[in-house]
Amino acid sequence: MRLRDVQREQTDYFAYYRMGRASSWSRNKRRDAIHNLEFPRRRPTHWPGFGPPPPRPGRNTFREPEPYSKSQEDAKKEGPSPGVQRRARRLERLLAQEDMRFEKVLGWGGFGMACLFTMPGGGGQGGGEKVVVKIELEGRDTVEKERRNYELMRDAHHVLHMYNLAAEEAIEQGDLAAGGLFLEFMERGTLEKWIVKMAKERKTFSDRALWTIFDCLARGLVALAYPGKEWRVEESAMDCNEAPRDTLVHFDIDPTNILVGGFGTFGQRNHSIAPIHKIGDLGLGEIFNSRGRRDPERVWYARQSGKVYLYTPEQFTEEWDWHAGAPAADGAPTAGNYRESMNIWQMAWTMYALITLCWPNEKKEPLVYSSKVFDRTVKDATYGGDLMYSGRYDDTDRDLRRLVAQCLYHSPLSRPTLQELEVVIKDKLRSRLDKSEEESRAWAKRFYGEPERRRPAPAPAPARERWNMGAHPPNRFGGAARARFGKVFSNESVLDLERIRKRRADEDHRPVIRRQPQPRRFWRD
Numbered sequence: 001m002r003l004r005d006v007q008r009e010q011t012d013y014f015a016y017y018r019m020g021r022a023s024s025w026s027r028n029k030r031r032d033a034i035h036n037l038e039f040p041r042r043r044p045t046h047w048p049g050f051g052p053p054p055p056r057p058g059r060n061t062f063r064e065p066e067p068y069s070k071s072q073e074d075a076k077k078e079g080p081s082p083g084v085q086r087r088a089r090r091l092e093r094l095l096a097q098e099d100m101r102f103e104k105v106l107g108w109g110g111f112g113m114a115c116l117f118t119m120p121g122g123g124g125q126g127g128g129e130k131v132v133v134k135i136e137l138e139g140r141d142t143v144e145k146e147r148r149n150y151e152l153m154r155d156a157h158h159v160l161h162m163y164n165l166a167a168e169e170a171i172e173q174g175d176l177a178a179g180g181l182f183l184e185f186m187e188r189g190t191l192e193k194w195i196v197k198m199a200k201e202r203k204t205f206s207d208r209a210l211w212t213i214f215d216c217l218a219r220g221l222v223a224l225a226y227p228g229k230e231w232r233v234e235e236s237a238m239d240c241n242e243a244p245r246d247t248l249v250h251f252d253i254d255p256t257n258i259l260v261g262g263f264g265t266f267g268q269r270n271h272s273i274a275p276i277h278k279i280g281d282l283g284l285g286e287i288f289n290s291r292g293r294r295d296p297e298r299v300w301y302a303r304q305s306g307k308v309y310l311y312t313p314e315q316f317t318e319e320w321d322w323h324a325g326a327p328a329a330d331g332a333p334t335a336g337n338y339r340e341s342m343n344i345w346q347m348a349w350t351m352y353a354l355i356t357l358c359w360p361n362e363k364k365e366p367l368v369y370s371s372k373v374f375d376r377t378v379k380d381a382t383y384g385g386d387l388m389y390s391g392r393y394d395d396t397d398r399d400l401r402r403l404v405a406q407c408l409y410h411s412p413l414s415r416p417t418l419q420e421l422e423v424v425i426k427d428k429l430r431s432r433l434d435k436s437e438e439e440s441r442a443w444a445k446r447f448y449g450e451p452e453r454r455r456p457a458p459a460p461a462p463a464r465e466r467w468n469m470g471a472h473p474p475n476r477f478g479g480a481a482r483a484r485f486g487k488v489f490s491n492e493s494v495l496d497l498e499r500i501r502k503r504r505a506d507e508d509h510r511p512v513i514r515r516q517p518q519p520r521r522f523w524r525d
C-alpha cells in the first residue's frame with residue numbers, strides 16, 4: 001500500500017479509535033469514507049486542542065473500568081493445542097541433542113511459543129539452570145529484531161536477559177522454527193497474573209508495594225532510554241548527563257510483558273519487598289532518535305504498532321490529521337514524537353492496573369488537569385483523571401495517583417522526565433508509608449509465595465574456562481548476576497545496528513568448532 005493510502009486509512013481508523021469504537025471499524029465498510037476524506041486537513045489551520053474541563057469532575061464523569069478477572073495464563077488453562085504440543089515435542093528432540101531437558105510449555109500465541117528447559121549437568125557454568133526458549137513459528141522476522149533489542153539491553157538489570165547459547169544453532173538448523181531466543185526464566189511469570197490474583201482476593205496492593213514496583217519499572221524505562229549503556233550498579237537516570245537520544249521505544253509495555261522474578265539482590269538493590277520486575281517482549285521495540293522522528297515512512301508505519309488498547313497519544317492524537325509528512329518535523333509536540341516519554345505513558349497504564357486492578361477503558365478520556373510536575377507547573381489533559389477525581393481509589397497514596405496521572409499527560413513534554421520520576425520515587429520510598437518495610441516483607445512472602453526453588457547459583461567458572469566456552473575475554477565479566485550465567489557480552493558499538501546485523505550474518509556462516517576435550521560449548525561466541 002502506498003504511504004498516502006496508509007495515511008488516509010489510519011486517519012479514519014483513529015477517528016473511530018478516539019470515539020472508543022476501534023473494534024467496530026472495518027476497512028471494507030469505510031472504503032468510501034476513506035476515499036472522500038480531507039487529508040491533510042486545512043480547516044481550522046491547526047489542531048485546536050482540548051476543551052475546558054467539566055466544572056466539577058466526579059465519579060460520574062468517568063466510565064467505570066472493567067476489573068481484571070482472568071489472566072492470559074488462566075485463558076490457556078486447558079493446555080496447548082495438539083499443534084503446539086507437536087511443535088513442543090519437536091523442539092524437545094532438537095534440544096535433547098544439546099542435552100537440554102524439556103520442562104514445559106509456558107505459553108503460545110498465533111506466531112510463536114515459549115518453553116522452559118533445564119541446562120545440562122550440574123556444577124559447571126549454568127548447569128541445571130532453567131532457560132526459556134522462545135521460538136517463532138512463522139517467519140515474521142520479529143525474532144531477529146527482538147534479538148537485536150535484547151543485545152542492546154545486555155547490561156540492564158530490569159530488562160529480561162538474553163543468553164547466547166550454542167544450542168541456538170540446533171534451532172536454526174532444524175526446520176521447526178523461523179528463529180529462536182534463549183531468555184532468562186522469570187519464575188513468577190507475568191505481572192498480569194499477580195494483578196488478577198489480587199483482584200480475585202478483593203484486596204489491593206499497599207502503597208509501599210506499589211512504590212517499590214514502580215521503582216523497578218522506572219529503572220527498566222531508564223535502560224530502554226539508554227540502549228547499550230553499561231550499567232555497572234543499577235539503572236539510574238542520574239548517571240546520565242544527557243537527555244536520551246536513541247531511545248528504544250517499546251510500543252508494547254503492558255502487564256503481560258512485564259515478568260516477575262525472585263527476591264534477592266540484583267545489581268546493587270535488594271528486592272525484598274517485592275520481587276524484581278523486568279521488561280520483556282522487545283519484539284516491537286524500535287530505536288527512535290530525532291532523525292527517525294523526522295522520517296515520514298517510519299513514523300506513519302509505527303503509528304499502529306502495539307496493542308490497540310494501549311496506543312499512546314503520540315499515535316492516536318488528532319494532531320496527525322494536519323500533517324502529510326512526519327509531524328515532529330513540522331514541530332507537532334505530540335503526534336509521532338516517539339521517545340522515552342512514550343514508554344513512560346504505557347508504563348503508567350501498568351501502574352494504573354496495579355492501583356485499580358482494572359483494564360484501561362477502550363475510550364481514553366482526556367481531562368484537563370493542572371499540577372506541579374516536580375518543580376514545573378503543567379496544564380494539559382491527562383487520561384488518568386479518574387485516579388484523582390472518581391473517588392474510587394482514594395485509599396491509595398494521593399502522591400502516587402498524581403504521579404501516574406502526570407505520566408498519563410497527553411503531551412510528551414508535560415510528563416515527568418525519567419530523572420524526575422526517579423527522584424520522586426526515591427523520596428517516597430524513604431518517607432513514612434502505610435506499611436513498614438518489615439510488614440511489607442512479610443506480606444510479600446505470603447502473597448507471592450515460594451515458586452519452585454531455583455538451584456543455588458553455581459560457583460563462577462574460572463575466567464579461562466569461560467573464555468574457552470565461547471565467552472568474551474575475562475575483563476568484560478563482573479558481578480554475581482553475570483558470573484551466575486556466564487553471559488556473553490559483545491563489544492560492538494551498540495547503536496551501530498548494521499554492524500550487529502553483519503556480525504550475526506558472519507556468525508551464521510562460521511564453522512562450529514567443538515573443542516576437545518569437554519566441557520561442551522553451551523555458550524555461543
Ligand SMILES: Nc1ncnc2c1ncn2[C@@H]1O[C@H](COP(=O)(O)OP(=O)(O)OP(=O)(O)O)[C@@H](O)[C@H]1O
Pocket residue numbers: 072073106107108109112113114132134160183184185186187189190256257259280281283
Ligand atoms: N522469560 C520468561 N519467564 C517466565 N515466563 C515466560 C517468559 N517468557 C514468556 N513467559 C511465559 O510464556 C508466555 C508466552 O510468552 P511469549 O513472550 O512467547 O508470548 P506472548 O507475550 O503471549 O505473546 P506476544 O509475543 O504475542 O506478545 C507468557 O505469557 C509468559 O506466561
